[in-house]
Amino acid sequence: MSKPHILILAPFSQKYITDLSSRFDITHSSWLETMKLRDPDEMAILINQNDSIAVVIESDFIFEETLDQVESLKFIGICRSAINHVDIDAATKHRITVVNSPARNARAVAEYVLSVILDIARKTTAANNYVHSGMWNNPIDAYIEFRGTELKGKTLGLLGIGGIGREIAKLMYKLDMKILAHDPYVQDAPEYVELTNIDKLLASSDFLATVAPLNEETMGFLNAKRLSLMKKGSALITVSGVSIVDQTALLKSIDSGHLSGAAIDVFDTHPVAPDSPLLSSDSIILTPHIGGATYETIDRYSRMVAKDLLLFTENTTPINIVNPEVQNHI
Structure with a gap:
């Protein structure tokens, strides 16, 4: 039986990618390497390519237009404190759990x-x-x-x-x-x-x-x-x-x-x-917006999001859940 697929579009610690790989098939495509942020249709295509159950973002956006086009998605991890990169109301309507990473930097x-x-x-x-x-x-x-x-x-x-x-x-x-x-x-x-x-x-x-x-x-x-x-x-x-x-x-x-x-x-x-x-x-x-730019910041939010994703798959409420009214575990 194949493992569920997750899509990571943020810089992410290799340690936590390795930890997650025992449970998931993973596509890691950091926006800092591709230098590309996807529009809503492109984001939907990426998610649908592998029927991803989770997507992890830092600078990308996930709008209602994307969520209306996908069925497999159950979890969105935001590698920042602010949650304005995700349409939370739309995610909640689609029963998709959203977590963030407060104070990660x-x-x-x-x-x-x-x-x-x-x-x-x-x-x-x-x-x-x-x-x-x-x-x-x-x-x-x-x-x-x-x-x-x-x-x-x-x-x-x-x-x-x-x-x-x-x-x-x-x-x-x-x-x-x-x-x-x-x-x-x-x-x-x-x-x-x-x-x-x-x-x-x-x-x-x-x-x-x-x-x-x-x-x-x-x-x-x-x-x-x-x-x-x-x-x-x-x-x-x-x-x-x-x-x-x-x-x-x-x-x-x-x-x-x-x-x-x-x-x-x-x-x-x-x-x-x-x-x-x-x-x-x-x-x-x-200075060019470098206040939070450390390797440890990446490690910190990688750990937070990875832990919450594992909690989610174990039918346990994630620590940093943004929309707790949604409990749509796998």
Whole structure:
């Protein structure tokens, strides 16, 4: 008797592919290798080719148009926290179980935040460029120009304290930083995190990291008025959408010296638009959406999705099920 087929379209740990291969026939075709995202009809054809009972995605989308064309599919695994790559209502209507992988990149993003905070505090990138450009002609000038500050005793503010925010807080607390957070949807936090109002968060933070999701509520939340309330000499790090902050106002705050710098990893477009005003400032660290890009992130979500798929096939509710009203086990 042939094994059921699963289709994996995401980067996926070979260890967990091997583990799953004892139970399933597997087609692994990562979108990063094919450099292709399928339209709804192409996705349906792929699923129907082998009557796949499960499909695992990271950047592909699964819309109702696809689900209307397939009959074998019972399980969708999403290799990310966000679930907007799948039409959940349509999947539920078709009695297809959907799981995601919450906080799969939390540690990676936390370490990224640490890296850019250290870069801003110790002026590492600027100092590197200083040496490479041949400007290091006098040892005394560099010692004064690139004198930095230590993190011990400084205050980190978090705009949002979900899974990623908590991982950032845990890491920074170990460096003897004071941790403040503002999140209207959270009532409790680790004992070393002080939940506070937005005004205190802005006025007290030496480094402010935005980890709240970009949505209608947070779009433009850090406007010119709120940026003016930030502590003088502080720095802003955004690892959620850049449009949480008014970018024109941010540049003015940095140019005036009110803010010491910023780091941005997630932009409105990928790659960033060549005419983006953010490219004009040497005081802003710009990275190409790499906050979660680690090998361990892939291992982590591979383990989460593989475990949930096995639970599903054993008639057990998956840990990270998105639509628990569907219990359509094999």
